[in-house]
Amino acid sequence: MPETPLPETPPRVSREIRLAEVPSGLPGPEHLTVAEVPLPVPGAGEVLVRNRWFQVFPSLRTLIAGGVPGTPFPPLRPGDALFGPAVGEVVTAPTGGRLRPGDLVTHFRGWREYAAVPASAPLGDSLPDPAAHLAPGATAYAALTRIARLRAGETVFVTGGAGGVGSLAGQIARQLGAARVIGSTGSPAKAGRMTAELGYDAVVLRDGGPIGAQLAEAAPGGVDVVVDNVGGEQLRAAVAAARPGARLVVVGTLATQLSAAADGTTAPVELDAFQLIARNITVRGFTGVDAETGAEWTERFGAWLRSGAVTFPHARIAGIERAPLALRELFDGRHVGTVVVET
Incomplete structure (x- = not known):
């Protein structure tokens, strides 16, 4: 009889990408640093996730440069960890909640290995590739x-x-x-x-x-x-x-x-x-996607992907330590489609 795999034992520390200094031009690896931090502790209504994939997106340039008043995201200051869309695998969750270890969820605390995020609905199999949840197609749709x-x-x-x-x-x-x-x-x-x-x-x-x-x-x-x-x-x-x-x-x-x-x-x-x-x-x-439109997009995107009518163009970069270089490559126009870091 096959053995049931034991739950993952999280480490004591996690790595995250921080802004080291504000550049005078385009940010590059020299302006970012990989820092080790204590493993985050989930608060009430939160779960601990291990990030599997996160998106590298061009608006980080604006946030690093000081942000724009009236937009939804705060500026980044030296010492701050970067953030952005991510897909994480639940490591620990409260007993009796709707999430269990192994479930995948989306959140906005990318650029780190582990994160404490609000509990949400699991992704399920709506898309054939979980990383495709990072596609910004809902914006285009x-x-x-x-x-x-x-x-x-x-x-x-x-x-x-x-x-x-x-x-x-x-x-x-x-x-x-x-x-x-x-x-x-x-x-x-x-x-x-x-x-x-x-x-x-x-x-x-x-x-x-x-x-x-x-x-x-x-x-x-x-x-x-x-x-x-x-x-x-x-x-x-x-x-x-x-x-x-x-x-x-x-x-x-x-x-x-x-x-x-x-x-x-x-x-x-x-x-x-x-x-x-x-x-x-x-x-x-364009200011954002409402929940109804987002759900409609996910349903249609999944059907299009499975039929081959639409593809998910992206570059998948392996290793969080390569994320700073991936950001520079995005600014240099090296890739077609979405840039995704796989941790």
């Missing part, structure tokens, strides 16, 4: 379905189409019936993957000439829906190419977040207000 309300037959432009959000936005737009999907990126190699794997019909290259001229050639009839992850020149080009009644959803500000010359906390862009008025163009900022 909400932007397309709840804000832009994409209609079948429309033309979609996604800036930053090879990033975490963009690599899913093109695929989602295709599943929702878009007639033509155009993306932007800074890499010819990424452009090839976008058209071969990620649902894009055409790609605008950041250094391939004026963005507006490239977009006009890729979408001679104009664009109906824009998911903007970049801002700057690309947002201006999107407005210039927008058809009457177009809906633009501003999701990110990669143009400044990934620029060593910018501070990462502002994203100024000049738009022609006459064009917004004359063509009845809507520009809305």
Whole structure:
């Protein structure tokens, strides 16, 4: 008769990634440190988890640079541990609760090996790969379905189409019936993957000439829906190419977040207000995904993944000690899709 495996005995200490100093430009491994800390002790209503995967995301640049008032996340100061979306395996949980050791849960205390997090519902098997819960596709899905309300037959432009959000936005737009999907990126190699794997019909290259001229050639009839992850020149080009009644959803500000010359906390862009008025163009900022939309996304994402209609583009980096380098590689544009650290 096979033996029942014993529960994991957690160690006395845990490792976490801390901000060592605030850089003058883009953060790199030299600005972060791997620290050993006592194992966290769960409080009332909490469980101890061992993080299995956590997401490396570009908004950390803004938080490290001091944050932006009015946004939901606090700035990071020297000595603070980084944080972000994570999937953790429950190690200890109160008796009689809904969680048991071995269950997987999502939380926002990534960048560490162990964390005490509020008890929540276990993930179950809604997605075939638990790490796919770190995909930021809910952002793209909400932007397309709840804000832009994409209609079948429309033309979609996604800036930053090879990033975490963009690599899913093109695929989602295709599943929702878009007639033509155009993306932007800074890499010819990424452009090839976008058209071969990620649902894009055409790609605008950041250094391939004026963005507006490239977009006009890729979408001679104009664009109906824009998911903007970049801002700057690309947002201006999107407005210039927008058809009457177009809906633009501003999701990110990669143009400044990934620029060593910018501070990462502002994203100024000049738009022609006459064009917004004359063509009845809507520009809305994206602030988050509500619970109902998140649940709907997870259900549809799981079905799409299992059928092969949609993939989860990501780079999986092994070892928490490699997380600081993974952050720099994200800023350098080394990867397609979401960057995930596996601990």
